[in-house]
Amino acid sequence: MASDKKTMQSEHPIDARYRAWSPESSQLSKRACEVFPGGDTRASAHYAPYPLTIQRGEGCYLYDVDGHQILDFMNNFTSLIHGHGNARVVDAVSKQAVIGTAYAAPSQNQIELAELIVARVGSIDQLRFCSSGTEATLMAIRCARAFTAKQKIMKMEGGYHGSYELAEVSLIPVPEFRGELERPNSLPVDGSFPDSVLQDTIVCPYNEPELAKQLIEENADTLAAVIIEPLLGSMGMIPANKRFLETLRETTEKNGVVLIFDEVISLRLSGGGAQEIYGIKPDLTCMGKIIGGGLPVGSVGGKRELMQVFNPTNPERVFHASTFSGNALTMAAGLAAMTLYTPSEAERLNRLGDMLRRGFDQALQQSGIRGHATGLGSLVNLHLTDKPLHDSRDAMEGMLGAGHIGRLLHLCMLQRGVMSASRLMYCISTPMTETEINIAITALSESLSELRPYIETERPGLLI
Ligand SMILES: Cc1ncc(COP(=O)(O)O)c(C=O)c1O
Structure with missing residues (x-):
């Protein structure tokens, strides 16, 4: 119990807020830790402090065990082109x-x-x-x-x-x-x-x-x-x-x-x-x-x-x-x-991807935080660096430079009902329209505002 308290005290405020926001997932994660190493059955879907446990999906939305509706830009790592339950x-x-x-x-x-x-x-x-x-x-x-x-x-x-x-x-x-x-x-x-x-x-x-x-x-x-x-x-x-x-x-x-x-x-x-x-x-x-x-x-x-x-x-x-x-x-x-999934649907999703990249870039510029979105068509990735990315060495540099801010950004977005991969990869599914793209862009603007005070003290190099 004493060590539990210590963990809670040293926890980042954004992690603490995430725990308070998702008590059922937190409980289930403790149960999962008994039967799965690290509480999950695949490394790629795991993130700290614990992943949300999902109850069901419908169209481009997921519903977790705490009753949150979450816009799914993860789509099981790009595989669910039509979202859930088509x-x-x-x-x-x-x-x-x-x-x-x-x-x-x-x-x-x-x-x-x-x-x-x-x-x-x-x-x-x-x-x-x-x-x-x-x-x-x-x-x-x-x-x-x-x-x-x-x-x-x-x-x-x-x-x-x-x-x-x-x-x-x-x-x-x-x-x-x-x-x-x-x-x-x-x-x-x-x-x-x-x-x-x-x-x-x-x-x-x-x-x-x-x-x-x-x-x-x-x-x-x-x-x-x-x-x-x-x-x-x-x-x-x-x-x-x-x-x-x-x-x-x-x-x-x-x-x-x-x-x-x-x-x-x-x-x-x-x-x-x-x-x-x-x-x-x-x-x-x-x-x-x-x-x-x-x-x-x-x-x-x-x-x-x-x-x-x-x-x-x-x-x-x-x-x-x-x-x-x-x-x-x-x-x-x-x-x-x-x-x-006809070729014309692929083109429509690609246009939505372009819109998401543009919106993310703008949100970052307006927030005064270094970053930009990469990708092609309906595949989008956020990076907390303004350096153009040419290869994996550039990407590593960006990740190392951003420290844990990328991880916190992922949690902030989740709490605004937008799920990406924890490495900030977003992909579009066919139930999505411009409405969902705008929801994600707004969530990014708000998340960056929430993160700004922490960036100022913990990672000032990310400020423009
Ligand atoms: C480019 C690429 N190749 C291969 C794989 C492996 O596919 P699977 O996870 O279905 O084994 C992945 C999985 O994410 C991938 O992204």
């Missing part, structure tokens, strides 16, 4: 659940969803479904290794491709350990990384065409694939510049290296994903999130000759199993969701 998706799922959720046999809705994706994404001739984006990037890497008979993989510094070691190498480019920009070190994120993974993963500086070209050419004999997210999501939605992607395309092609676009997040940006916007065709594309209509999903697709690596009749095939791959329930949800 009637057409619910209907498709309900009908499918009655007749079976998974068959371990082909079903018609698998073919229909695959046909829809193949028709929209220009670089995809064939695809495989799986159960997560993590599995999609893993299978893409195995495909590239089998096809090229080479082992090494190149990924971007700060890039995230799922929850396994290779996909996380140098996810957090810690300034003391990351090395020179020209030749970044392959850094583990935690103690689970085998040395072999670090040795087999080359880290490429993001948005540096000449450096990337040089690294690919130097490693051409052993390099199976380059994997890149056209919009660096985990480091705060930093779009790739076109010349960088073009250089990757040209250099990989010349050197017999497979180019993998991880469009797990960015597919939502147009019918054909970010690759359509940039006008670049990768060899393989990884997808996930929106194509499952809110249920767990992943997919890897690409050129027919590469995808034949997975053909079960191929004597040298890569064995791709996975119990829930292409399960009928996910396929039903995905087909309904993707049919509704």
Whole structure:
């Protein structure tokens, strides 16, 4: 009890207010701590002092156990393109659940969803479904290794491709350990990384065409694939510049290296994903999130000759199993969701994203606090720095400079009924209109006013 009191006393006033505002979530978090390490069942959705426990969702709103209505700009990390409980998706799922959720046999809705994706994404001739984006990037890497008979993989510094070691190498480019920009070190994120993974993963500086070209050419004999997210999501939605992607395309092609676009997040940006916007065709594309209509999903697709690596009749095939791959329930949800998410809906959401970025930038300027919003289309990220962001090193600098103010801003926004990812990533869903965008902009202005006195004493460098 005494130590409890001490914790409460040393707590930041904004944390204390959050606790008082969400007593039921606080209680449930204590219960959760008994059965989950740290009180949560995935690290990415956790934030301090504890996350809100959600009771239900409807459209673009969530309702927590304390009865708050919260505008959901998180959308389960960009996956719920139609928000919660879309009637057409619910209907498709309900009908499918009655007749079976998974068959371990082909079903018609698998073919229909695959046909829809193949028709929209220009670089995809064939695809495989799986159960997560993590599995999609893993299978893409195995495909590239089998096809090229080479082992090494190149990924971007700060890039995230799922929850396994290779996909996380140098996810957090810690300034003391990351090395020179020209030749970044392959850094583990935690103690689970085998040395072999670090040795087999080359880290490429993001948005540096000449450096990337040089690294690919130097490693051409052993390099199976380059994997890149056209919009660096985990480091705060930093779009790739076109010349960088073009250089990757040209250099990989010349050197017999497979180019993998991880469009797990960015597919939502147009019918054909970010690759359509940039006008670049990768060899393989990884997808996930929106194509499952809110249920767990992943997919890897690409050129027919590469995808034949997975053909079960191929004597040298890569064995791709996975119990829930292409399960009928996910396929039903995905087909309904993707049919509704037309290219013109993607454009409408992108315009709302532009409006949100502009509004956030203005709110920051008016508050006299350094910051700006990055992203592309319906994907938006707030940064508490006014320096333009070119790569993950810039993003790290911004985060380190802002200290804990970003975390407090997230809590202030939540208490005004606006939820983003704790790293201040916002994404738009189809139930949203200009009304919801304006609500978020107003919440930011108010949150910045509330934070200003703390910034003055705790982080004065953030004031303009
Ligand atoms: C770019 C990217 N790739 C892959 C993944 C992994 O997808 P999943 O969480 O479905 O395994 C994510 C997840 O956020 C992601 O953002």
